[in-house]
Amino acid sequence: MESVTTLMAIGGAMDQEDATLMREFIRRAGGPAAKIVILPQASELADTGAQYVSQCLELGAGQAVALEFRRREAAGSPEQLEAIRTASGIFLTGGAQMRLATILGGTTLEAELLQAYRRGCLVGGTSAGASILSKTMIAYGKSGPTPRERIVQFSPGLGFTDRFVFDQHFRQRDRLGRLIYAVAAYPAVLGVGLDEDTAVVVEADAALTVYGSGAVTLVDGSQIRHTDIAEVENKGPVAVSNLRINLLTHGCRFINGQVIFPDKTSP
Secondary structure (H helix, E strand, O other), rough: OOOOOEEEEEEOOOOOOOOOOHHHHHHHHHHHHHHHHOOOOOOOOOHHHHEEEEHHHOOOEEEEEEEEOHHHHOOOOOHHHHHHOOOOOEEEOOOOHHHHHHHHHOOOHHHHHHHHHHHOOEEEEEEEHHHOOOOOEEEEOOOOOEEEEOEEEEEEEEOEOOOEEEOOOOOOOOHHHHHHHHHHOOOOOOEEEEEEOOEEEEEOOOEEEEOOOOEEEEEOOOOOOOOOOOOOOOOOOOOEEOOOOEEEOOOOEEEEOEEEOOOOOOO
């Protein structure tokens, strides 16, 4: 029987007192039987990994360990690979997604992470750790509601999915324009804008469920009829027709292009 893949992307700035999102991550990873591996490489703070380990244990995870290294040549030790192979949940912390990309990209550890995901290990991340979950990630960009030429810079991510692109701190940092640009540039992907303290769980690379105190903005370009994105220059505004935007809150689901509200069942 094929394992169901699950991603949990979080928009950053989680409520540490309520801890709803981390509780859900631990529940999905197995609760008391969970074996959590923390990857803190995106953070420049030395105690990030230890803080997440402590929180996971306090919230009921059976085991939690942080893989502490900050140099590319240190990635892929036998101990690290064994931890990934036996993990039920892997969590990438916030910070700078380019730190993760340059340290993990192309290593044996990255390959092991992808294998763990395919076998059914829950993979989650917050802020930078959410952005890097996709095959092509938003690496840098500017704020603003209007898509403009050069508003966003793309870079390879870790490649757990090629169907979604994630952006974080979404409404708080006014990032609608750059997500629309990302989707207009390649309408095959669904843009997922994550507010702070808000998460989306992606199951089987298809079904989305929202958790948390904010909202998730879905930018769907599958029905785009026209865009002048290829012609616009000098940071000019980009036109897009027939773009669809959905705003989902806690308990909402998105399956096969349809929004399902918490008090309704799937048709």
